[in-house]
Amino acid sequence: MSQRKYNTVSLIRKKRDGKSLSSDEIEFMVRSYTDDEIPDYQMSAFLMAAFLRGLTDGEAASLTKSMLHSGVVLDLSHISGKKVDKHSTGGVGDKLSLILAPIVASCGVPVPMISGRGLGHTGGTLDKLESIPGFTVDVTLERYLEILKRQNMVLVGQTEEVAPADKRLYALRDVTATVESIPLIAGSIMSKKLAEGIDALVLDVKFGSGAFMQEHSQAMELAKTLVGIGEEFGKRTIAYMTDMDQPLGYAIGNWLEVRESIDALRGGGPDDVMEITHLLAGTMIHLGGKAGTVEEGIDQSRGAIQDGSAWKKWLEIVAEQGGDTKLVENPGIYPAAEHVKDVKAVEDGYISAMNAYEIGMVSLELGAGRRAKEDRIDPAAGILLKKKVGDRVKKGETIARFYTNNRNEMDKSEHFFLNAITFSNTKPDKRQLITHQVDTNGVHPWNR
Numbered sequence: 001m002s003q004r005k006y007n008t009v010s011l012i013r014k015k016r017d018g019k020s021l022s023s024d025e026i027e028f029m030v031r032s033y034t035d036d037e038i039p040d041y042q043m044s045a046f047l048m049a050a051f052l053r054g055l056t057d058g059e060a061a062s063l064t065k066s067m068l069h070s071g072v073v074l075d076l077s078h079i080s081g082k083k084v085d086k087h088s089t090g091g092v093g094d095k096l097s098l099i100l101a102p103i104v105a106s107c108g109v110p111v112p113m114i115s116g117r118g119l120g121h122t123g124g125t126l127d128k129l130e131s132i133p134g135f136t137v138d139v140t141l142e143r144y145l146e147i148l149k150r151q152n153m154v155l156v157g158q159t160e161e162v163a164p165a166d167k168r169l170y171a172l173r174d175v176t177a178t179v180e181s182i183p184l185i186a187g188s189i190m191s192k193k194l195a196e197g198i199d200a201l202v203l204d205v206k207f208g209s210g211a212f213m214q215e216h217s218q219a220m221e222l223a224k225t226l227v228g229i230g231e232e233f234g235k236r237t238i239a240y241m242t243d244m245d246q247p248l249g250y251a252i253g254n255w256l257e258v259r260e261s262i263d264a265l266r267g268g269g270p271d272d273v274m275e276i277t278h279l280l281a282g283t284m285i286h287l288g289g290k291a292g293t294v295e296e297g298i299d300q301s302r303g304a305i306q307d308g309s310a311w312k313k314w315l316e317i318v319a320e321q322g323g324d325t326k327l328v329e330n331p332g333i334y335p336a337a338e339h340v341k342d343v344k345a346v347e348d349g350y351i352s353a354m355n356a357y358e359i360g361m362v363s364l365e366l367g368a369g370r371r372a373k374e375d376r377i378d379p380a381a382g383i384l385l386k387k388k389v390g391d392r393v394k395k396g397e398t399i400a401r402f403y404t405n406n407r408n409e410m411d412k413s414e415h416f417f418l419n420a421i422t423f424s425n426t427k428p429d430k431r432q433l434i435t436h437q438v439d440t441n442g443v444h445p446w447n448r
């Protein structure tokens with residue numbers, strides 16, 4: 001039996017001392033943990049050793065493979081068309097999946113999307129979707145395939161059968177400060193995406209204060225690793241490097257972000273949200289074979305918003321997965337958080353920085369995220385920004401509105417939020433939102 005093959009403590013020690021593990025040894029760790037033969041505390045020690053010592057490319061590939069094969073690898077060949085998915089490395093206010101999945105599906109490309117929950121300061125697509133009353137993200141594999149076939153898209157969480165090792169490791173990393181590691185992130189993302197049975201993948205790799213890899217150079221390494229793994233497994237994979245130095249859009253928090261996504265699908269999305277959405281959606285449409293170039297794909301993506309087809313697809317998927325479509329059509333009737341507070345500027349000037357990590361943590365404390373694995377999310381909690389970087393404000397002007405059902409968090413949160421904002425007398429230079437495209441041919445600056 002696998003648990004007798006190696007001594008777990010010896011493998012932890014080996015990694016702790018900076019040595020490389022064989023693919024068999026990595027497979028042993030992943031399989032034994034998934035089968036409950038290694039306890040959380042030993043896996044936590046191993047993860048921390050891997051975090052601090054790093055993994056070689058070979059170890060990262062073995063990790064991805066072991067996690068991928070810890071469950072079923074779906075075969076979607078009976079569904080016609082090239083199946084394309086998108087994944088983000090995680091950010092604050094990043095609600096793009098909710099907008100682009102219906103766009104791409106309505107343009108004829110099947111989107112078999114399996115998403116995650118919030119991790120650390122970042123939000124998760126599943127938590128956002130679950131803020132819609134009735135919306136079910138936990139489905140059986142059979143139901144997953146049925147939804148995908150009927151709707152040309154699906155928005156669910158990992159079933160027990162799909163990459164179960166990642167599901168467990170992801171939750172453990174979240175609470176052991178072992179998220180921000182290139183090989184661990186790459187293994188986590190690619191194992192679940194490859195298990196979906198996709199033909200191609202578009203990746204949104206974030207850099208800046210709200211990203212797991214804050215340094216552009218580190219995020220670029222992650223992008224190259226992700227693309228390398230995807231291509232090694234025979235999937236066309238394109239990544240974009242996008243700025244997460246301030247939150248994306250204006251809404252942070254689960255229902256607030258669904259609401260902003262509804263506005264976006266109806267043609268009223270914020271510029272930054274729409275710029276990245278159309279790029280990622282356009283690339284998916286291109287990789288799905290429905291557009292000759294990314295630019296043509298972007299045109300189709302814009303068209304799907306303008307002619308209402310993406311909105312129609314959104315209503316269909318909400319209904320299919322049990323969500324309350326009346327509420328989605330009339331978001332104003334959603335039960336508001338009990339406590340609402342306007343946060344005011346403490347000085348005159350331009351907002352020159354908004355630390356997305358800190359703001360994500362404030363939103364978490366207001367109730368929109370989890371401090372521990374078993375915490376419950378408050379769907380109505382979060383922050384609605386009224387101002388963003390580059391805006392000029394007067395002292396006393398509202399820069400954000402807080403929503404929470406936990407009154408105790410309000411004052412402390414306001415203090416932390418204001419600490420996350422930098423004011424200056426001069427207008428800051430505009431940062432480039434999308435800097436590079438990374439594909440199998442290399443790194444291409446993105447100036448379009």
Ligand code: URA
Nearest residue numbers: 089090184185188189
């Ligand atoms: N997203 C994932 O799916 N996994 C990670 O480890 C980080 C971001």
